[in-house]
Amino acid sequence: MSIQDAIAAYTLGSAYAEFQEHDKGSIEPGKLADLVLLDRDVLTIPPASIRDAKVVATWLGGKQIFAASDVAAETRVIGRPGN
Numbered sequence: 001m002s003i004q005d006a007i008a009a010y011t012l013g014s015a016y017a018e019f020q021e022h023d024k025g026s027i028e029p030g031k032l033a034d035l036v037l038l039d040r041d042v043l044t045i046p047p048a049s050i051r052d053a054k055v056v057a058t059w060l061g062g063k064q065i066f067a068a069s070d071v072a073a074e075t076r077v078i079g080r081p082g083n
Helices: 003-017 047-052
Strands: 037-038 055-060 063-067
Touching: none
Parallel strands: none
Antiparallel strands: 037 055, 055 063
């Protein structure tokens, strides 16, 4: 399984399993905005390094609830597989 497939299974796949795919599982207007920003792009690093990724910020319901002050990150928005 690719990293993109794993992310899709964990996000949109989980929402689909809960019959919530219209409300969550992907970043789209009108959907709940629960997400994390990591300090590295998990699509481009070796899979074994993903476990070392640090959370830089967390949003719940579209509101930022956590921000790490000591971690710099290059931001890349990850949407649906293929983006």
